[in-house]
Amino acid sequence: MYARHGKRIIDLSLSLLVLIVLSPLLLLLATLIAVHFGGNPFFLQWRPGKDAILFRIYKFKTLKPLVEGAPLPDQVRITKLGGFLRKTGLDELPQLVNVIRGEMSLVGPRPLLPSYIPLYTAAQNERHQVRPGITGWAQIQGRNTIGWERKMSLDIWYVHHLSFQLDMSILCQTFFQQCGGNSL
Numbered sequence: 001m002y003a004r005h006g007k008r009i010i011d012l013s014l015s016l017l018v019l020i021v022l023s024p025l026l027l028l029l030a031t032l033i034a035v036h037f038g039g040n041p042f043f044l045q046w047r048p049g050k051d052a053i054l055f056r057i058y059k060f061k062t063l064k065p066l067v068e069g070a071p072l073p074d075q076v077r078i079t080k081l082g083g084f085l086r087k088t089g090l091d092e093l094p095q096l097v098n099v100i101r102g103e104m105s106l107v108g109p110r111p112l113l114p115s116y117i118p119l120y121t122a123a124q125n126e127r128h129q130v131r132p133g134i135t136g137w138a139q140i141q142g143r144n145t146i147g148w149e150r151k152m153s154l155d156i157w158y159v160h161h162l163s164f165q166l167d168m169s170i171l172c173q174t175f176f177q178q179c180g181g182n183s184l
Helices: 002-037 080-088 095-100 114-119 124-129 148-161 164-179
Strands: 042-048 054-060 105-107 133-135
Touching: 002 054, 002 080, 002 095, 002 105, 002 164, 042 114, 054 095, 095 133, 105 164, 124 148, 133 164
Parallel strands: 105 133
Antiparallel strands: 042 054
């Protein structure tokens, strides 16, 4: 029952509440980023969602644009403002719009790049049985400090154990990790 209806109601309610409460901050950030980067403050990218259907994920820009020539790693392209946004997780806030649109959930496996889909095993494809999340079980267990196999197994574990209690636990742990300065 929760996975089918309750999760969506909570996603909508909390996302709308957070967007309303944080709207002054979001407008300020969007303005700062637009001035900093000179233009659109948003980064949009195709990602696989539920049932591996592609959607455009919204984030605040954090990287200098690519220039012609050899691609540079993110560590070279990230700006000071972008580093701050990533460290605090503020770059992810526009994904609340994806949640409201029904493309994402607050909690679920993080949506990876479409180019990874052919690399998934049948078991790893189970991560697409639910909407991807802004945060997830793998993120609170270590995000980018854990390997691919561990991240996939944590995502699959979440899909099999999805519940109201688990989602609330993940949201609370995410909040406390963010308050402690740990980037998700």
